[in-house]
Amino acid sequence: MDTIPPNQSQRRRPWIETPLIESAALSKAAGCRIFLKLDCLQPSGSFKSRGIGNLILAHLSDPSNNGKKLHFYSSSGGNAGLAAVVAARDLGCACTVVVPHSTKQYTIDILRAAGASDVLQHGASWFEADTFLRETFIDVPEQIDGVKNVYVHPFDNPIIWGGHSSIISELADQLPAREDGDKTHFPADVIICSVGGGGLFNGIIQGLNEYNKSHPKDGPREKELDVLAVETKGADSLAYSLQSGELKSLDAITSIATTLGALSVAPMAFQNAREPPEGVRVTSVVVPDAEAARGVVTFADEMRILVEPACGVSIDVALGARLREAVTDRELGPDSRVVVVVCGGSAVTPEIVAEYRTRLAQGWV
Known part of the structure; x- marks a missing residue:
């Protein structure tokens, strides 16, 4: 199931079409045209509003749920949990979030302020919190009369990927048309996205596949669109699996980019990275925490917007040499189009940005 057309539901979509802007300052620094897809402006502050919102809307639009009161349950105290709370709230439903004991009070306060029915703490990890949620609220034979409990996974669900794929249809409309008038090729050369569990990445691949199928070309495409799947060292579960040749899990998350912290990506993300659809080339890119922090500081300075290291x-x-290293056989010049999905994130404050700025000035690498 993909995104739900508005005419199939009387409920409004709990996400928005976000702006796409071309940054003159970042383009000058990069030596090519940098377009920023500002999904940090979604109602929950991150791209998660698309996928999680689509999942919640799909359940509410399911005829089998007519007459039932739905209560949604999320096991993510990060951006997925906040997206679930905001989407459920805006659609008139309850949402409870279960987080591990390691979750900061700051995050719990955000969830409650956003309208969570309850925020429960259990276990030392997301896995333990998730197991508790399933056993206590989902996999139970009896639930309160008239109420159906619905599980919301942070990233591993085709309906979630369908919601994220809407980024591509928006980009197709928002990007300038190619000067040669060619509509068979997507109007960008490179798309850069962060990878946590793989939900955003899967949505982008799905959206590009759908675009290419709806814009057929005679013969093979002579130039593939590059998708850079970016992770930080210590949260690089996709890169680890690709290097291993099979889906594998990290032992622990050691990166500051905690919202990239899935020990294992969704199996579909691994498959999409290994065997992307025709016309798409995927490259895994892993960088140290300091470079992620530098991106946060740069974006705050140039755009006056706060984002997490995961973004x-x-x-x-x-903006750096890593872009050209990742697409060595593609000449990126002043007219090349690079789209950065600014995925956002709520776990950032001005104080955190100031800390990153200080550490970088002191030689953090």
Whole structure:
């Protein structure tokens, strides 16, 4: 199931079409045209509003749920949990979030202020919190009469990927048309996105595949669109699996980009990275925490917008040598189009940005 057309539901979509802007300052630094897809402006502050919102809307639009009161349950205290709370709230439903004991009070306060029905703490990790949620609220034979409990996974669900794929249809409309009038090729050369569990990445691949199928070309495409799947060292579960040749899990998350912190990506993300659809080339890029932090500081300075390191990592890749290293056989010049999905994130404050600025000035690498 993909995104739900508005005419199939009387409920409004709990996400918005976000702006796409071309940054003169970042383009000058990068030596090519840098376009910023500002999904940090979604109602929850991150791209998660698309996928999680689509999942919640799909359940509410399901005829089998007519007459039932739905209560949604999320096991993510990060951006997925906040997106679930905001989407459920805006659609008139309850949402409870279960987080591990390691979750900061700051995050719990944000969830409650956003309208969570309850925020429960259990276990030392997301896995333990998730297991508790499933056993206590989802995999139970009896629930309160008239209420159906619905599980919301942070990233591993085709309906979530369908919601994220809407980024591509928006980009197709927002990007300038190619000067040669060619509509068979997507109007960008490179798309850069961050990878946590793989939900955003899967949505982008799905959207590009759908675009290429709807814009057929006679014969093979002579130039593929590059998708850079970016992670930080210590949260690089996709890169680890690709290097291993099979889907594998990290032992622990050691990066500051905690919202990239999935020990293992969704199996579909691994498959999409290994065997992308025709016309798309995927390259895994892994960078140290300092470069992710530098992206956060750069974006705050140039755009006056705060984003998490999980987002800053993609911004920094777009501006440095890593972009050209990742697409060595593509000549990136002043007219080349590079789209950065500014995925956002709520776990950032001005104080955190100031800390990053200080550490970078002191030689953080």
